[in-house]
Amino acid sequence: KNEVEQSPQNLTAQEGEFITINCSYSVGISALHWLQQHPGGGIVSLFMLSSGKKKHGRLIATINIQEKHSSLHITASHPRDSAVYICAVSPTGNQFYFGTGTSLTVIP
């Protein structure tokens, strides 16, 4: 069983749509990370959060520690948002567990 589960695995949206990607985890954590990976590219850290909600531009990340669940929202989606979004959790120390990612395609 994976410590981190993401849904959906694949997502196609029309430009302008509101998008939600979900992440559930089974371990106690000190922090949760949302990462973005463009095709052929490296990974960029979008958010690191341990409670509540963070917002950066059109991206919003929320976490519910009690329910062991986090969501990444993209408002007014754009084709340049097309990428793989990865949820990663850090239980203790410097260890990470990664989800398998959600592949997002935004169609113009």
Place this chain on the structure above:
Amino acid sequence: EAGVAQSPRYKIIEKRQSVAFWCNPISGHATLYWYQQILGQGPKLLIQFQNNGVVDDSQLPKDRFSAERLKGVDSTLKIQPAKLEDSAVYLCASRSGLAGTGELFFGEGSRLTVL
């Protein structure tokens, strides 16, 4: 601030050959990770360094993979001999801060194709 630097970006070799990847983390970052990412999967930890010491190498196939971070700064990951199943992107990441803190920064990755 310069990011995590990796080279080469792409490498194609035949099975049983050897290959080495290099990583220079963000200046001052004590923790350095090497991950293997096979297409369609999440990153898998190969080895974690804290300064020049190994913290976790439990998933490193030590019969063929080796890694070092001699001066606690840059690091090399070597595969010898390579197998077909080693085809993947090798990601280097670094992190500052004490255990459990600090944002994670990744390099662009080194894509290995083993023929």
